[in-house]
Amino acid sequence: VLYFGSCASLVEVVDEHLRRLGGCLHDSEQLELGYLVLDFAQCPAVDATSVSALFEAASLCPAARLLVAGANSTCLAALGRHAPLLSEGEAGRWSEFERFESYSTLDLALERVEAALLERHRRSPLPPR
Numbered sequence: 001v002l003y004f005g006s007c008a009s010l011v012e013v014v015d016e017h018l019r020r021l022g023g024c025l026h027d028s029e030q031l032e033l034g035y036l037v038l039d040f041a042q043c044p045a046v047d048a049t050s051v052s053a054l055f056e057a058a059s060l061c062p063a064a065r066l067l068v069a070g071a072n073s074t075c076l077a078a079l080g081r082h083a084p085l086l087s088e089g090e091a092g093r094w095s096e097f098e099r100f101e102s103y104s105t106l107d108l109a110l111e112r113v114e115a116a117l118l119e120r121h122r123r124s125p126l127p128p129r
Contacts, residue, residue, distance in 0.1 A: 033061040041070030066100035069109035
């Protein structure tokens with residue numbers, strides 16, 4: 001079971017990872033975290049405070065898409081109930097599956113990321129020689 005106490009450090013881990021990425025770059029370079037993949041295969045349930053911590057960690061990288069892998073229906077329901085609200089134009093409506101994508105296995109989630117990265121690379125212009 002994922003409780004707030006067991007996932008509070010997730011925010012710190014994501015923040016530290018982002019700081020390390022920033023330290024690896026030169027001033028002119030920019031690198032955004034595009035995906036945050038969480039494996040729920042060994043997690044039978046989550047509570048509301050842990051879901052809030054998960055979305056707080058995801059909010060540290062606003063350009064990133066949150067991918068949840070291996071989550072059972074109980075976890076998905078909790079994530080859907082406590083997901084952040086949609087944009088102000090739709091205030092009051094919960095973004096049940098708007099804020100994250102769900103995959104039955106970690107392999108499928110990683111394949112999704114790989115496909116997106118390959119497509120982005122395919123579409124990017126070739127650097128000048």
